[in-house]
Amino acid sequence: MTPRAVPQHLTVPPARERDVLTMALVIPLQGPAGIFGPSCESCAELAMEEINAEGGVLGRRLDLMTVDGGAAPAAVAREVDALVGAGAIDAVTGWHISAVREAVAPAIAGRIPYAYTALYEGGEHRPGVFMTGETPDQQLGPTLEWFARSVGVRRWTIVGDDYVWPRRTARAARRFLRGIGGTVCDEMYVPLGTERFTGVLRRVERSGCEAVLMLLIGQDAVEFNRAFAAWGLDRDVLRFSSLIDENVLLASGAENTRGLMTSAGYFEDLATRSCLDFAASYFRRFGPQAPVLNSLGESSYEGVRLLTELMRRAASAEVRPMTAVAEGLAYESPRGTVVLRDRHLRQRVFLAAADGLVWDVIQEL
Numbered sequence: 001m002t003p004r005a006v007p008q009h010l011t012v013p014p015a016r017e018r019d020v021l022t023m024a025l026v027i028p029l030q031g032p033a034g035i036f037g038p039s040c041e042s043c044a045e046l047a048m049e050e051i052n053a054e055g056g057v058l059g060r061r062l063d064l065m066t067v068d069g070g071a072a073p074a075a076v077a078r079e080v081d082a083l084v085g086a087g088a089i090d091a092v093t094g095w096h097i098s099a100v101r102e103a104v105a106p107a108i109a110g111r112i113p114y115a116y117t118a119l120y121e122g123g124e125h126r127p128g129v130f131m132t133g134e135t136p137d138q139q140l141g142p143t144l145e146w147f148a149r150s151v152g153v154r155r156w157t158i159v160g161d162d163y164v165w166p167r168r169t170a171r172a173a174r175r176f177l178r179g180i181g182g183t184v185c186d187e188m189y190v191p192l193g194t195e196r197f198t199g200v201l202r203r204v205e206r207s208g209c210e211a212v213l214m215l216l217i218g219q220d221a222v223e224f225n226r227a228f229a230a231w232g233l234d235r236d237v238l239r240f241s242s243l244i245d246e247n248v249l250l251a252s253g254a255e256n257t258r259g260l261m262t263s264a265g266y267f268e269d270l271a272t273r274s275c276l277d278f279a280a281s282y283f284r285r286f287g288p289q290a291p292v293l294n295s296l297g298e299s300s301y302e303g304v305r306l307l308t309e310l311m312r313r314a315a316s317a318e319v320r321p322m323t324a325v326a327e328g329l330a331y332e333s334p335r336g337t338v339v340l341r342d343r344h345l346r347q348r349v350f351l352a353a354a355d356g357l358v359w360d361v362i363q364e365l
Helices: 032-053 073-085 098-108 136-151 164-179 198-207 219-231 246-252 273-286 295-314 319-324
Strands: 020-027 061-068 091-094 114-116 129-131 155-161 183-190 211-215 238-241 260-264 330-333 336-341 344-346 350-355 358-364
Touching: 020 032, 020 073, 020 295, 032 061, 032 091, 032 219, 032 246, 032 273, 032 295, 061 073, 061 295, 073 098, 091 295, 098 114, 098 164, 114 295, 129 295, 129 344, 136 164, 136 238, 136 260, 155 164, 155 198, 164 183, 164 211, 183 198, 198 219, 211 219, 219 238, 219 246, 246 358, 295 319, 295 330, 295 336
Parallel strands: 020 061, 020 091, 091 114, 114 129, 155 183, 155 211, 211 238, 238 260
Antiparallel strands: 260 350, 330 336, 336 344, 350 358
């Protein structure tokens, strides 16, 4: 069953069928993050089909309603608020940037559960919000320590898009670097949708850094990677991004990914049974021409699964009983055994280096 898209002209959403449990799937279909949308949608659809094959949720068939999370945050929040108010959805999930979450969470206001699947800057504790993604303490801090210990890199320049996730993640990076004797040589932010990085690259070159912490989204990261290599900086300066996937590698081009690294809780090529089984199911369902499988797409699968596991454990789709049973919830996922602590999913995180257009997983952090 293909997830239903919300029409742009929708003003009064239809009420949901009583035998259907509907989750709004908020994923970017436009803008710099739109490059991730097809993978997110396919992975969420796979989760929906598997859950329905198991008998659904609370005796009801699971359905997904796609909402374009690439629109302006206020517009996304209005759409979700209208759906909740009309009784058209029972829950919200999906990958979208933190600026969208910062608008959507207050609009939902704890009326229905919300599983936010993106890696993020940490600190989200609003009622009814559950987090599946990696946080800087799990992902960035151990990575910066690895760079210092293993390759002697302690001088960093930060380049990010200008919104909440890059700025708060940069704040965490400065804290981590102080703890290992590291330095932020320069720090700069660009508007979402930036295509030209000449001025940024000039500052990177002058900064004397050994590595760049890239906090850029989707197509912005693609443009930066291309410009970075064309400038020749990839010969001497490493790059690390905590938010980058195979879509960005493909769009950047193999010649532009030298010295590029990332860390995440899931990689398609990670040689674990859970990862291999998930990839086999995904390509069996969608075929060899399926959207690229990656950690961001898998996170949307994770969000649907997490909400389902919580509802089954609580025997309810309401926020209060789901929250009451959330602590310590453990289940098997493509990321292995995951456990919910303080409404955040605890998971293993792995470091990987780009090898042309694929990720070579180096080690667990």
